[in-house]
Amino acid sequence: MVKEYIKVEDVTVSYDLRPVLWDIDLKIPQGVLMAIVGPNGAGKSTLIKTMLKLLKPVSGTITFDGKPYKEVQKQIAYVPQRGSVDWDFPTNVLDVVLMGRYGHAGWFKKISKEDKNKALLALEKVGMENYKDRQISELSGGQQQRVFLARALVQDADIYFMDEPFQGVDIKTERAIVALLKELKKENKTVIVVHHDLETVKEYFDWVTMINMKVIASGKVAEVFTDENIKNTYQNNQLTDIKEKHHV
Numbered sequence: 001m002v003k004e005y006i007k008v009e010d011v012t013v014s015y016d017l018r019p020v021l022w023d024i025d026l027k028i029p030q031g032v033l034m035a036i037v038g039p040n041g042a043g044k045s046t047l048i049k050t051m052l053k054l055l056k057p058v059s060g061t062i063t064f065d066g067k068p069y070k071e072v073q074k075q076i077a078y079v080p081q082r083g084s085v086d087w088d089f090p091t092n093v094l095d096v097v098l099m100g101r102y103g104h105a106g107w108f109k110k111i112s113k114e115d116k117n118k119a120l121l122a123l124e125k126v127g128m129e130n131y132k133d134r135q136i137s138e139l140s141g142g143q144q145q146r147v148f149l150a151r152a153l154v155q156d157a158d159i160y161f162m163d164e165p166f167q168g169v170d171i172k173t174e175r176a177i178v179a180l181l182k183e184l185k186k187e188n189k190t191v192i193v194v195h196h197d198l199e200t201v202k203e204y205f206d207w208v209t210m211i212n213m214k215v216i217a218s219g220k221v222a223e224v225f226t227d228e229n230i231k232n233t234y235q236n237n238q239l240t241d242i243k244e245k246h247h248v
C-alpha cells in the first residue's frame with residue numbers, strides 16, 4: 001500500500017471537447033523522485049499543469065497531503081518547459097531568481113538581504129553565480145534552464161514540478177541537475193519530472209508514472225518500469241480504444 005502524499009483521483013482533462021487525459025488515478029508518496037514518461041502527446045505536460053491548477057479538469061480531484069492546491073501553493077515550485085517562457089523579457093538573472101522569493105516576501109514587500117543571499121546561493125548551486133547581472137535573453141538554453149532551477153530552489157518548496165529540465169542541455173548540465181534532484185530528495189522533498197530519456201530512468205529516479213492518455217503503471221522504478229509496461233505505454237492503441245469506446 002502506497003501512503004499517498006499527492007493523490008490524483010478520477011481526473012479527466014479535455015482541450016475543447018477532446019479528452020487528452022482519461023480517468024487518471026495516482027498515489028504519490030512523499031520524498032520520491034518521480035519521472036513521468038510517455039510518448040509525444042501522451043499528456044505528460046497536461047498532467048502536471050492540471051496538478052498545478054493551470055488547467056481545469058473536466059472531473060476529478062487532486063490533493064496534497066489531504067489539502068487542495070490553493071492551501072499548499074506556496075510549498076509548490078514549478079520549472080516550466082523552456083520553450084514556454086518568454087526569454088526576451090528584459091530582466092537580469094538575479095531578478096529572475098528573486099521572483100522565486102515573492103511567495104515569501106509578497107509582491108509589495110521589499111526584497112530582503114536574506115532573499116538576496118538565498119538567490120545568490122541558489123545561483124551558486126547551479127553554477128551560474130558569475131552570470132547574475134546578465135540579461136536572460138543573453139544566455140544559452142542550458143544556462144536559462146539552470147536559472148529557472150535556481151528560481152525554483154529559492155522557493156524552499158516541499159514539492160517540485162519540472163517539465164523536461166534536461167531538454168537541450170549538455171551532459172555537464174544534466175549531471176548538475178541530477179545532483180540537485182538527488183539533494184532535494186535527501187531533504188525529503190517530492191520531485192516530479194516530465195522526462196523523455198527512457199535509458200536514464202533507472203539511474204535518475206526511484207519512482208515512475210507511465211502514461212499514454214491514461215495511467216499504464218505508477219510505482220517504484222524497480223517494480224513497474226518493465227519492458228512490458230514500456231511497450232504498453234509506447235504503443236498508441238490506448239488512444240484508439242478510448243476513442244472508439246467513447247465515440248470521440
Ligand SMILES: Nc1ncnc2c1ncn2[C@@H]1O[C@H](COP(=O)(O)OP(=O)(O)OP(=O)(O)O)[C@@H](O)[C@H]1O
Nearest residue numbers: 015016020038039040041042043044045046047194
Ligand atoms: N493548449 C492546447 N490546446 C489544444 N490541445 C492541446 C493543447 N496543449 C496540448 N494539447 C494536446 O493535448 C495532448 C497532450 O499534450 P501534452 O503537451 O500534455 O503531451 P506531452 O506528453 O507533454 O507531449 P510531449 O512529449 O510531446 O511534450 C496532445 O495531443 C496535444 O496536441
